[in-house]
Amino acid sequence: MPVVNVHQAKTHLSRLLAQVEDGQEVIIARNGKPVARLVSVQKRGKRQPDIFKGKIVIPDSFFDPLPEEELKAWEGE
DSSP, rough: OOOEEHHHHHHHHHHHHHHHTTTTEEEEEETEEEEEEEOOOOOOOOOOOTTTTTTOOOOOOGGSOOOOOHHHHHTTT
């Protein structure tokens, strides 16, 4: 994983982007200290509505009131 300083990154941004497109990560440093990582954007798959329909069941008890002790814990008491 190459480490480049800010000046090099500004000067050679196109070359660095080509490296990232090829699957490499590039670290950008300021005064020798890493401050950023240049990585490729992950492509998202196509959304599929109702993909979990029928696979997740929420029981009716989910909507029951919380016990007093647990309710107090959630409220920070």
